[in-house]
Every structure is written in structure tokens, then in C-alpha cells.
Amino acid sequence: xxxxxxxxxxxxxxxxxxxxxxxxxxxxxxxxxxxxxxxxxxxxxxxxxxxxxxxxxxxxxxxxxxxxxxxxxxxxxxxxxxxxxxxxxxxxxxxxxxxxxxxxxxxxxxxxxxxxxxxxxxxxxxxxxxxxxxxxxxxxxxxxxxxxxxxxxxxxxxxxxxxxxxxxxxxxxxxxxxxxxxxxxxxxxxxxxxxxxxxxxxxxxxxxxxxxxxxxxxxxxxxxxxxxxxxxxxxxxxxxxxxxxxxxxxxxxxxxxxxxxxxxxxxxxxxxxxxxxxxxxxxxxxxxxxxxxxxxxxxxxxxxxxxxxxxxxxxxxxxxxxxxxxxxxxxxxxxxxxxxxxxxxxxxxxxxxxxxxxxxxxxxxxxxxxxxxxxxxxxxxxxxxxxxxxxxxxxxxxxxxxxxxxxxxxxxxxxx
Ligand SMILES: Cc1ncc(COP(=O)(O)O)c(C=O)c1O
Numbered sequence: 001x002x003x004x005x006x007x008x009x010x011x012x013x014x015x016x017x018x019x020x021x022x023x024x025x026x027x028x029x030x031x032x033x034x035x036x037x038x039x040x041x042x043x044x045x046x047x048x049x050x051x052x053x054x055x056x057x058x059x060x061x062x063x064x065x066x067x068x069x070x071x072x073x074x075x076x077x078x079x080x081x082x083x084x085x086x087x088x089x090x091x092x093x094x095x096x097x098x099x100x101x102x103x104x105x106x107x108x109x110x111x112x113x114x115x116x117x118x119x120x121x122x123x124x125x126x127x128x129x130x131x132x133x134x135x136x137x138x139x140x141x142x143x144x145x146x147x148x149x150x151x152x153x154x155x156x157x158x159x160x161x162x163x164x165x166x167x168x169x170x171x172x173x174x175x176x177x178x179x180x181x182x183x184x185x186x187x188x189x190x191x192x193x194x195x196x197x198x199x200x201x202x203x204x205x206x207x208x209x210x211x212x213x214x215x216x217x218x219x220x221x222x223x224x225x226x227x228x229x230x231x232x233x234x235x236x237x238x239x240x241x242x243x244x245x246x247x248x249x250x251x252x253x254x255x256x257x258x259x260x261x262x263x264x265x266x267x268x269x270x271x272x273x274x275x276x277x278x279x280x281x282x283x284x285x286x287x288x289x290x291x292x293x294x295x296x297x298x299x300x301x302x303x304x305x306x307x308x309x310x311x312x313x314x315x316x317x318x319x320x321x322x323x324x325x326x327x328x329x330x331x332x333x334x335x336x337x338x339x340x341x342x343x344x345x346x347x348x349x350x351x352x353x354x355x356x357x358x359x360x361x362x363x364x365x366x367x368x369x370x371x372x373x374x375x376x377x378x379x380x381x382x383x384x385x386x387x388x389x390x391x392x393x394x395x396x397x398x399x400x401x402x403x404x405x406x407x408x409x410x411x412x413x414x415x416x
Contacts, residue, residue, distance in 0.1 A: 020346065029350035031055065031357070031364055039064040042386045046362060052394040054316075054380045055364040059223055059337045060297070060305045061385030062253035068292045072254075075288025082283050087114075088271075091281030099291045103246075103258050106298055107229055108238055111266035115275060116282045118218055118247030118257030119145040124275035125214065125243060125259050126185070127152035128268070133180035137171045139163065139197065140372070141190045143216060150185070162193070163331060165201050172209040182211035183242075188231030189219035192366045192379055194338025195330035196220070196231050203240040214243040222251025223337060228297045228306055234334070251297065254289040256282040309384040312391060313337050316382050319395040323402055326413040328377070340366070341378040342413045349376035352412070355405055359397045 024030050038045040040063040044053050062068050075095055085091040096114055103112035115121040126149025130136055134155040138146060141162040150157050156178055160167035168184070175182045184206050186197045199215065206213040217230035225233025230246065232238045243261040248254040259269060269276060296302060317339045320327050326342040343349040346367040353365045356378075364379040371377060382391070406412060 024347070024350045027350070027354070029354045031353060031362070034362075042383060042390050049360060051357070051360050051362040052390060052397075053362050054382065054394060055362045056381060056383060057219070057250040058253060058383055059219075059251045059309050059381070060253070060293070061309075061383040062251070062293045062296060062305075065253070065293070065296070067296060068253050068289050071292025072285040072289040075284035075291075079284035081285075083281050085280060086277055087281040088277050093284060093287070095284060095287045095291060096281065099287055099294070100258070102291065102294055102298075103260055106227065106294065107244055107246075107260035108227075109244070109260040109266075110263040112258050112260040113266050113269050113273075113276065114282060114287070115257040115259070116279050117255065118245070118249055119148070120275040120279065121245050121247070121257030121259050122146050122149045122216065123152055124149075124269060124273035125245060126150050126155075126183075127275060128273040129153075129243075129265070130155040130183060131180070132156075135175040135178040135180060135182045137168065137175060137182065137184045137211070139168075139186045139190075141193055142185060142187055143191050143218065144370075146185050146187070146216060155180075155183075162190070163195065163197060165198060165205065168202065169205055169209075172205055172211060175211070176209060182209065183214060184211050185214045185216070187216045187218070189217075189224070189336045189338065191219055191338070192340060192371050192377065193328050194219075194336045194340050194379075194381075195328065196224075196235075196332055196334040196336065198332060199231055199235040199237045199241070203237045207240070212242040213240065214245065215241050216245045218245070218247040218257075219250055219336065219338060221246040222293075222297050222302075223306055223309060224334070226303065228302050231334075248286065248290040248293070251293070252290045253293040254286045256286050256290055305384045309337050309382060310335055312382040312384065312386045312388075313339060315388060316380065316386075316391050316395075319391065320380070320398070321415055323395065323399045324412075324414050325402070326415050337381050337383070339380045339382065341380060343376045343378060344374055344413055346376045348409060348412070349378060351409065352401070352405055353378060355401045356398065359401050361394050361397050361401075 040058045083091040122145035130153035132154040136155045137158045158171040160171045220230030248256040328340040367376045
């Protein structure tokens with residue numbers, strides 16, 4: 001976007017965020033548009049130096065797995081580089097259908113539908129299933145694609161404070177007087193906070209108030225539950241969730257998204273969802289890679305990879321806590337690969353990010369609007385392919401950076 005474009009954008013929004021972001025970018029303080037020069041790995045080449053990768057969603061470490069690469073290559077060689085058409089027309093290969101069948105079996109649902117991205121899956125579900133007469137209740141920390149889908153639908157939006165069941169109940173009790181149906185949508189694992197929604201209690205409330213429930217399993221699928229079907233499986237509510245969404249861009253080492261649910265709903269989406277119909281279908285290589293990764297998750301190896309990434313998450317989390325960081329905890333105590341460190345101040349978060357980058361540690365920064373104002377954090381995440389020695393070396397560097405940073409900029413939030 002041009003300089004003028006950014007200024008207009010800032011004005012339209014009525015705040016100075018673009019100004020702040022530009023200054024932060026000029027000071028080289030943000031991870032935006034960093035160039036990755038080697039395959040995703042625990043230690044990788046980025047902009048001419050080796051960095052410990054602690055900011056990837058490649059949770060199971062499968063993006064460089066030879067079986068996943070072979071799946072992509074075989075699909076590429078069989079079906080070509082792209083399908084140049086919508087799923088409805090010339091964009092469906094046997095591989096797309098196979099992937100849909102395997103996702104449904106994995107999720108334990110009647111059917112599943114594959115979208116070109118996870119973002120489109122959320123737009124496709126919410127923009128199609130809800131209308132202006134309906135009410136949609138969302139957790140305030142839900143992913144942006146959920147909010148985009150809700151806005152597209154023009155349904156009445158009732159947000160509730162992150163994971164606060166009393167606030168959810170208040171929203172539900174107000175929604176009973178709204179015309180139309182009521183849908184609750186939550187992330188199973190929240191993308192920035194890494195915590196897990198209290199799905200059992202949410203399902204209880206949904207049933208009590210006659211609302212339907214949709215769970216975004218982008219970060220839980222491939223990581224939580226005995227089959228890796230996500231937070232809904234782990235918390236034993238699979239049969240009580242009406243629609244589950246997931247992506248291939250995290251544990252499944254590819255790109256694309258899915259919705260899994262009853263045949264009736266999925267069939268309806270196949271013929272009505274604009275985000276499914278009016279875009280080119282996922283490229284064969286992406287589908288082949290996702291299918292190969294899913295087969296690994298569903299094999300005997302899957303539980304081992306999941307156990308390893310969660311063991312790494314515990315080790316990394318305890319290490320950061322030991323260094324005196326305030327690491328955000330899940331209220332229900334469930335550990336996920338996402339380990340967020342609270343910084344609070346946006347500017348300090350950028351500065352700290354830069355100091356870590358210079359020390360060869362790559363993490364992500366989340367500032368408003370990705371998190372609430374004053375809730376800036378470093379979003380760190382681990383993979384099954386990290387080993388303890390690499391994590392310990394990263395902790396050593398992070399400890400040194402923290403000491404120097406606090407000497408110059410004052411104390412960071414400490415553990416509660
Ligand atoms: C919770 C959640 N839902 C949906 C998405 C969108 O998925 P994709 O990036 O695959 O389009 C993301 C991606 O960051 C996410 O974190």
C-alpha cells in the first residue's frame with residue numbers, strides 16, 4: 001500500500017495505528033515479511049542467518065517430511081500445477097474427494113468439504129449458514145476469519161469476553177428474544193492465546209438455550225485428542241458440536257481448509273457456499289500433501305508426534321516461566337503448542353521481538369487488533385521436531401536478551 005494509502009486507511013479507522021506500525025517497521029522491529037530461505041525446521045535460514053524457529057504452525061514438523069513431499073509431488077505429476085477452476089466445475093480431482101472422505105472419517109462426521117484456505121472455510125460456513133435474521137455469538141478472541149464470516153452474513157453479532165461463561169450465558173439469554181436462529185462460534189484452541197475453550201460447558205449452555213455450536217479446530221486438529229481430532233475430541237464433545245472447521249496450514253503441513261458435519265449441512269454448503277463456488281479449488285500438490293500428512297496423523301505415528309510436540313510445549317513453557325516471563329495459561333490447564341508471553345506494551349513487544357531476532361530466535365508478535373489493547377504478546381510455538389538441546393539453547397539466548405532488555409527498558413510482566 002502506498003504512503004497515501006496507509007494514511008487514508010489510518011484516517012478512515014480514526015486512529016494512528018498505521019503510523020505506529022510504519023515506524024515500527026522502519027525500525028526493523030516486526031516480523032512482517034521476513035524471508036524464509038530453507039525448509040521449515042527447528043533451526044532455519046532466514047535473511048542470511050540461522051534462527052531457531054519458534055514461530056511456526058508446523059506443529060508436527062511435517063512440512064519437510066519425505067512422505068508429505070512425495071504426496072505433493074505425486075499429485076502434481078498426476079493432475080498438474082493447478083486446476084484453473086472452481087470445485088463445482090473442473091476443479092475436483094479424485095484426490096479432493098478422497099481427502100474429504102478421510103477428513104470425515106477422522107472427525108467422525110457424516111461428511112466434510114474442502115476449501116482452498118481455512119479463511120475461506122470460515123467465510124463459507126458463516127456467510128452461507130447465517131442470515132441477517134440470525135444471531136451469532138462469538139468469543140472476543142475468535143480468529144479474524146470467524147469475524148469476517150459473521151460480518152459477511154449480516155447476522156446480529158453478540159461477542160462475549162474471552163472464555164467467560166457467565167458472559168456467554170448473558171449473550172445467550174439476550175439472544176433468545178432475537179428473531180432467527182442462534183449460533184455460538186469459538187476457537188477450540190485460540191490462535192494467539194494458545195488456551196483451550198471450555199467446550200463442555202459451552203455445549204451445555206448451547207443445549208440449554210437451544211443454540212447451535214461451531215468450533216474452529218485450526219490449532220487443535222493434529223495436536224489434541226487421542227485421534228488428533230482437536231479440542232472437541234479431547235473434551236469429549238464431538239457429538240455435541242454441529243460444525244467443525246479446520247485448516248491444512250498448521251499440523252497438516254499444507255494449505256487449505258475444511259468443514260466437517262452432517263451430510264445435510266455439508267451438502268448444502270457444496271451448492272450454496274460462495275467461498276467454495278467462486279474461487280479456484282486447492283491445487284493438487286496442496287491436496288496431496290494434506291492427504292499424506294493426515295495419513296501420518298491417523299497412523300500409529302500420529303500419537304507419538306502429538307505427544308512429542310506437547311512434551312516440547314511443556315518444556316518450553318516451563319523454561320520461559322523459569323526465566324521470569326508471564327506465560328499465558330489455559331484456565332483448564334491444557335497445554336498446546338502455542339506458548340504466548342505477555343508483554344502488554346505494543347512498542348516494547350516490537351523491540352523485544354527485534355532483540356530476539358538479532359540473537360537468532362524467531363518468534364511472532366501479536367499486537368492490537370490481533371489481541372486486545374494493552375495485551376501485546378510474543379506468540380511462540382513449538383514443533384514435534386524440536387529437541388531439548390535446541391530448546392535449551394534458545395532459552396539461554398532468550399534469558400540473555402531478557403536481562404539486557406529489562407536493564408534498558410524496564411521490567412516485563414512477571415509470573416502471577
Ligand atoms: C483459528 C484460525 N482459524 C482460521 C484460520 C485461517 O486458516 P488459513 O490460514 O489456513 O486460511 C487461522 C489461521 O491463522 C486460524 O488461526
